Amino acid sequence: MLITHELVDLLSSEGLKLRDTKSPLSDPAISARHRLSRRDTLQKSFKVGAREFKWRSTQTPDDCAWCLQNEGKTFGPDIIEQVERQCTCAPYCRGYIEPQLDDLLR
Numbered sequence: 001m002l003i004t005h006e007l008v009d010l011l012s013s014e015g016l017k018l019r020d021t022k023s024p025l026s027d028p029a030i031s032a033r034h035r036l037s038r039r040d041t042l043q044k045s046f047k048v049g050a051r052e053f054k055w056r057s058t059q060t061p062d063d064c065a066w067c068l069q070n071e072g073k074t075f076g077p078d079i080i081e082q083v084e085r086q087c088t089c090a091p092y093c094r095g096y097i098e099p100q101l102d103d104l105l106r
């Protein structure tokens with residue numbers, strides 16, 4: 001398997017989500033950061049050829065019904081639009097997209 005800069009960037013981006021969630025940022029700022037992170041993951045995934053993505057919720061009481069119902073479901077490149085149109089998590093959504101890279105790594 002060829003390790004590209006894009007793949008390293010993508011994996012690093014995923015790793016950032018594992019950091020401590022405590023932050024002095026306000027809810028709108030945290031919401032924007034999560035949205036930006038999802039978009040960043042999507043763009044980097046496109047660069048390495050990923051076209052399918054699983055939705056991952058936090059599986060906590062903070063998740064809205066849509067996020068819980070779609071946990072693990074596979075979406076196409078429009079996953080961000082689907083989440084932003086249907087998710088009602090409050091004060092913000094902490095779900096993330098998981099690019100499906102298995103086919104690309106063979």
Ligand SMILES: [Zn+2]
Nearest residue numbers: 064067087089
């Ligand atoms: Zn939600």
